[in-house]
Amino acid sequence: MTGKGVLDTTLGFHIARASVVAYDAFEQHIGTPHGLRKVDFSLLMLVAEHSHLAPKVLAKMLSLTAPKLSMVLDRMQARGLIDRTPDPLDRRSVQVTLTAEGVRLARALEPVARRMEQGLKKRLSAADHARLIQLLSKLASPPG
């Protein structure tokens, strides 16, 4: 798409197109070789950094609905990557933690993720890559 019509100044259109490239890179480096979906990977790395959080908090951090997160947790628990343990202070709630296997996979994926980003830098310089993340983060953050 080149030209100068309405779509060319529509951010959502460009985000959708860029997401195809990012998704292809994810599938190639992480999704296919490690049998993870994007949301699985995000959850794994998030829980690796922030342990013992409740599903409700994780859902908000990942922009997921509660039912969707339940399904993701089911899948990852069945695979032995995460555990759900009761919250001792509020028995309605649970705490999500990584299993030893989950910790191992999260660590193994760190260099893989770095290689994936390196691959994207064939299209984008390191400076562009950092700036793009900064701008996307600004867009996604609450206005103020």
Add this chain to the structure above:
Amino acid sequence: MTGKGVLDTTLGFHIARASVVAYDAFEQHIGTPHGLRKVDFSLLMLVAEHSHLAPKVLAKMLSLTAPKLSMVLDRMQARGLIDRTPDPLDRRSVQVTLTAEGVRLARALEPVARRMEQGLKKRLSAADHARLIQLLSKLASPPG
């Protein structure tokens, strides 16, 4: 999401989060009020600029599979926004054009799309908005 883990340097994660904001803006300004899906809007504006293209070409420009585009064309034709006319030079192929109603809607949506982008500029300055589109476009373009 703030911190400095693997996700924070993973472009795909930030694209996914930004797409939520862009999609909300689309739904509010265009999707709900005009009964269009994102892909409908993209197709409408694309055909408004580039008439008489074949589905195969449109599918590539929109990063859609051929079957998906067929379904979109069906829906928009049923709504009276586009026509499929036989290609006189190759009778396997068709040419996609806007109906008078399609032209009218495409024109009506131009200021609406501008307002939508203005709304996003509450989160992002005009310069950031332009730079973000430039970087996303660079990411989405073939490497070279």
Add this chain to the structure above:
DNA sequence: TATTGTTATACTCTATAACTATA
């Protein structure tokens, strides 16, 4: 044989509402 477009099928994603168990 190859290509254009369509139809058929299946799988994933996403959202809403209903349910349970605690509070």
Add this chain to the structure above:
DNA sequence: TATAGTTATAGAGTATAACAATA
């Protein structure tokens, strides 16, 4: 009654394979 989490259901997006018509 309100909340956390789950289950149930349905709608929309996406991909592959099979098919019809034409080249």
